[in-house]
Amino acid sequence: MEAAARVIARRGVRGLRVEELAAEAGVSTALIYYHFKDRAGILRRTLEFISDRAERYTSERETPARPLDPRRELEQTLLLELQDEPVVRENSTAWGELRANAVFDPELREDLAKATLIWVQETAELLGQVSPMSPAASLAASAERLTALLEGLSMRWLSGILPLTHARTLLLEAVAVELERLDRK
């Protein structure tokens, strides 16, 4: 699965070649087909793996001695997706591919919708901890905007047209803008 994540990050979902995956994993192509039914099976299982791993590194990141204040917690959680670390890049790339492919492949939409919903809800919850008086609907809207913005920024970063530091700055400002608004309402 780790080899598959690496190959997808390098070539994309549609660029994954079973032969390249086999080489990356150090086995033969036949063995890949022994463990996975077919190419689609490889992709399905890999995307599950990536999704699980993303939840892990979101929730299990090393907790500092004293818990962060809610605002920092929110910021750090969102910024997690904008880091130039191999695992993060692999996950971000794979998710971008999943989204892009879902436009043409309805089969992928269910996974995508579920993961997106969870992510939006978690973000809304964090926002609620920062701004406890805000109505749920406002929190939900802000969470949808922040996560959609993050996806857009991530895409620009990964496609090399936006430097990572700039993307991070824009995201932090967006958090500030949304929180200012929530507080004023």
Place this chain on the structure above:
Amino acid sequence: MEAAARVIARRGVRGLRVEELAAEAGVSTALIYYHFKDRAGILRRTLEFISDRAERYTSERETPARPLDPRRELEQTLLLELQDEPVVRENSTAWGELRANAVFDPELREDLAKATLIWVQETAELLGQVSPMSPAASLAASAERLTALLEGLSMRWLSGILPLTHARTLLLEAVAVELERLDRK
């Protein structure tokens, strides 16, 4: 070119089959290769075509008798990309594909970067007309956020996980949020 845009909107850049394009255009595959050097040439020319067409429908949209006030002008321009009309859908889909492919294909990055820059600048200009006292750097940052958000929302819409009306609402609120902030600074 129109046939190519339709096929790309239906199958994606990586899903385009020369045979399907030929059928869509009502000619033989050999004729496609007569007019374009190869598959890459087809894609390059089609993406140029789509880019030109997007500029056209952005700038040439029917101007109402009285010019809109700057705020409406900004909103309408951004909302143009979130419409369920065939041409718009084709363009949005193709741009999403271009971005997704640029992650793995450095050749595409130049076109993408140029088009994105122009779009961000135009948006910053419109923002400046609404909020003339704001410093250029703030306008630029807001324009980057709004366009990146629009890309994220567009992706979610096209992949079927966000209803169009909701996407439009979220975008309009984002415009409001950014303008409130610009005015307060």
Place this chain on the structure above:
DNA sequence: GTCTATAACGGGATAGAC
């Protein structure tokens, strides 16, 4: 310019031995 027919190739998938 446009066609029919086909060559050439890449890559998914499997047979069968060990």
Place this chain on the structure above:
DNA sequence: GTCTATCCCGTTATAGAC
């Protein structure tokens, strides 16, 4: 479980007639 060898199909691209 794992390999080598290979089949076979879909797709790109071209040859050659009209």
